[in-house]
Amino acid sequence: MDEMLLDAARTAQALPWAPLVDEIEALLADSSVAVPPRTVMLTAHGACLFAMPACDARTAMTKLITFTPGNAGSARPAIQGDVTVFDVATGERRLILDGPIVTGRRTAAVSALAARWLAPNLAGPMLIVGAGVQGRAHVEAFAAVLGVRRFLIASRSTRSAEALADHARSLGAQAELVPDADAALAGCPLAVTCTPASGVVLRAPPRADGFIAAVGAFTPQMVELDAALCRHVAAQGRIVVDARAADHEAGDLLQAGLDVAALPTLADVVAAGDAPRRGPVLFKSCGWAGWDLAAARLATRAG
Incomplete structure (x- = not known):
């Protein structure tokens, strides 16, 4: 070899x-x-x-x-x-x-880093919307790095959701399937949307101590989050993007009519040091070669 x-x-x-x-x-x-x-x-x-x-x-x-x-x-x-x-x-x-x-590991690792810097509440449980490769990677990353021990999994495919729940349990975590991601979000201070981004999968506003990582959409046409949800976080909390490429790629935020170029990047947050942890946080990740x-x-x- x-x-x-x-x-x-x-x-x-x-x-x-x-x-x-x-x-x-x-x-x-x-x-x-x-x-x-x-x-x-x-x-x-x-x-x-x-x-x-x-x-x-x-x-x-x-x-x-x-x-x-x-x-x-x-x-x-x-x-x-x-x-x-x-x-x-x-x-x-x-x-x-x-x-x-x-791709799978660095994307989930970036979400975990963003949560480490930005999430008001790391206690969990964590809502995973989408049970594919990125769902699995986010379960592994948040369990290994941030110690999350309970996951709620929402997916169009019951088979995929059950497989991901089994995997989470193999890591020593608790996991259960939920039929309604919006209803489950009320009980989850942590959430990630990691779907093919062919349509809105999350509409409910996050908790006041909520952190959402949205990783599925990486073109202006793709979307996972409802526009009203994005505008709510912009008004009540904080939105951070992974890199400046999101200015023209973050479909969720662009379709919500937000000025993405005015939003801070993860690098800005890390360079500034301690970040305020008041109000909900949306971390929009589009991918970056860095x-x-x-x-x-x-x-x-x-x-």
């Missing part, structure tokens, strides 16, 4: 949750990080090809993945591809990581 080529299992092993969250936080303070806009090319059948490069003073990487919504519910994953990692000084290729694993670079840095050290 090529020692530089890490399959899904070895990629996951190289990206343990707590160190990955810490690496993402460290990257936000690294002035050498450079991340150009990602290239998104529409292909046939509503699919996309993403090219996402980034580098710092020592490591360069690019993520090349396909996103195929039509694969949802089939044996084929919606996200496929690789992350190739290079040494900046020599130009040598160091690693090739499994793209879907990197998160993949953090994963590449950690995996390179592990290798």
Whole structure:
């Protein structure tokens, strides 16, 4: 086997949750990080090809993945591809990581980091809306990094929800299925929406001590959250985006008529230090190659 080529299992092993969250936080303070806009090319059948490069003073990487919504519910994953990692000084290729694993783990790790900085109440339970790859990753990340021990799972697929509940229990957590995400939100200070973002899945306003991470929508046309919910949080609490790319990609916020460019990023929050924890918080994540670079840095050290 090529020692530089890490399959899904070895990629996951190289990206343990707590160190990955810490690496993402460290990257936000690294002035050498450079991340150009990602290239998104529409292909046939509503699919996309993403090219996402980034580098710092020592490591360069690019993520090349396909996103195929039509694969949802089939044996084929919606996200496929690789992350190739290079040494900046020599130009040598160091690693090739499994793209879907990197995407799943870094996305959930960013949500956990945002919750660590912003969530008014980390006690749980946590509502998981969507029981696919990202639902599983968020259960793992929030259990491992923030100690969440109880999860409520809402999904269109009972089979997927039951599988995710079983997985949560295997981690030592409590888990149960809920038929109505809006009704369940009233009892959950933590929530994440991680669906294909083909329509609104959450309408109820969050609790005054609520934190919602919305990770499914990454184009202006995609949406998971009701516009009134987004406007409520903007008026009563705080909205933070993962990176400035969200200015033109955060469909939930754009469709709510909010000025996304005026909202702080996670980097702004970390740079400012202690963040106010009053009122509900919405963390809108669209994805950024910097998160993949953090994963590449950690995996390179592990290798």
